[in-house]
Amino acid sequence: MIPYGKQFIDKNDIDEVVDTLKSDYLTTGPKVKEFEEALAEKLGFKYVVVVSNGTAALHLASKVLLNQGDRVVTTPNSFLSTSNSILYQKAKPIFVDITSNGLIDLDLVENELKNNPKIKALYLVTFSGLPFDDKKLKSLKEKYNVKILLDNAHYFGKDSGICDIATYSFHPVKHITTFEGGAIGTNDKRIYKKLLMLRNHGMVKDNLMYPWEYKMVELGYNYRLSDVACALGLSQLKKIDKFLEKRKKIAKRYHKNLTKLTPLYDYNPNSSYHLFVVRYPFKNLDEKAKFFIKMRERGIVLQYHYIPINQQPFYIKKGYFKKFKNMEKFYLEAFSLPVYYSLSQKQQKYVIECLEELL
Numbered sequence: 001m002i003p004y005g006k007q008f009i010d011k012n013d014i015d016e017v018v019d020t021l022k023s024d025y026l027t028t029g030p031k032v033k034e035f036e037e038a039l040a041e042k043l044g045f046k047y048v049v050v051v052s053n054g055t056a057a058l059h060l061a062s063k064v065l066l067n068q069g070d071r072v073v074t075t076p077n078s079f080l081s082t083s084n085s086i087l088y089q090k091a092k093p094i095f096v097d098i099t100s101n102g103l104i105d106l107d108l109v110e111n112e113l114k115n116n117p118k119i120k121a122l123y124l125v126t127f128s129g130l131p132f133d134d135k136k137l138k139s140l141k142e143k144y145n146v147k148i149l150l151d152n153a154h155y156f157g158k159d160s161g162i163c164d165i166a167t168y169s170f171h172p173v174k175h176i177t178t179f180e181g182g183a184i185g186t187n188d189k190r191i192y193k194k195l196l197m198l199r200n201h202g203m204v205k206d207n208l209m210y211p212w213e214y215k216m217v218e219l220g221y222n223y224r225l226s227d228v229a230c231a232l233g234l235s236q237l238k239k240i241d242k243f244l245e246k247r248k249k250i251a252k253r254y255h256k257n258l259t260k261l262t263p264l265y266d267y268n269p270n271s272s273y274h275l276f277v278v279r280y281p282f283k284n285l286d287e288k289a290k291f292f293i294k295m296r297e298r299g300i301v302l303q304y305h306y307i308p309i310n311q312q313p314f315y316i317k318k319g320y321f322k323k324f325k326n327m328e329k330f331y332l333e334a335f336s337l338p339v340y341y342s343l344s345q346k347q348q349k350y351v352i353e354c355l356e357e358l359l
Helices: 011-021 030-043 054-065 081-088 106-115 134-144 189-199 227-237 240-257 285-297 313-317 325-333 345-358
Strands: 047-051 071-074 092-095 119-125 147-151 165-169 182-186 276-279 334-337
Touching: 011 227, 030 047, 030 165, 030 182, 030 227, 047 054, 047 189, 054 081, 054 147, 054 165, 054 182, 054 189, 071 081, 071 106, 081 092, 081 119, 106 119, 106 134, 119 134, 134 147, 182 189, 227 240, 240 276, 240 345, 285 325, 285 345, 325 334
Parallel strands: 071 092, 071 119, 119 147, 147 165
Antiparallel strands: 047 182, 165 182, 276 334
């Protein structure tokens, strides 16, 4: 089967993991700090905190940024974790429609900001790996004095310095993997110190009288990432440039050879291409499902990203149900093609041929 996404593990990765397994530290050891410093340099942040998964990253970020009752503008086009993390803090998500490229519509975001002074933050998703317009983000941040979180589970690149916090995921289908894992990037030292404490049960070890002593000063969590996972992350990070380059080459090939599908946006060298999303005018979701099944019968697993969050049963029950014109059209038309480092040219050719033939 050809999946839509897949990790790439080589001998160097295995050797690094085995070496760490043989070391004195399997967790809370030197590899954690080493991985955090390497990520900070690569992503352009002063500080990075690694955690057990991408959802944990969003949870801790929300714990730092939000207060109970805050209003937060976000997108319906994401995985559940983005808006769930807002609810964890007993804050209220405000969903806004997307544009044709899958990103939240920043003009509609500004309309919400104009009309609702209770909005304290924007939770923006760099869907498929496509970065936002930095000038527009900076304008919104300064004009309306809101905090900005970038959910960069799909994006891997240098941060512009505009956001307060960015979160990352290292799930196996992402750009690099640490088995499961995530990270939080920030340039604010106060936020950084609080994240470190929250990651480790809310404990601090300052001004202690006894060698065994620890102090819990806030309700925290066990969201640590092990040294073994960080060893894998460090090895993967050394390959990130060629990982990204391969994804871009696959995207170029899809753009060149697909005639019956419309790519989500023109080829963009700034995109990380975690996903390569296309659109097709299906008559209904049943027709789309049949097409998915026919492709699977040929050994190709397509995927859809994402079911509108505010149409999930839990969110409907909480009163968030709303149909957005662009999101509804996107749900009907869009789907994701295979794109990952080990996808061979022969497999790419086969995917393209099957798509062209069946459509």
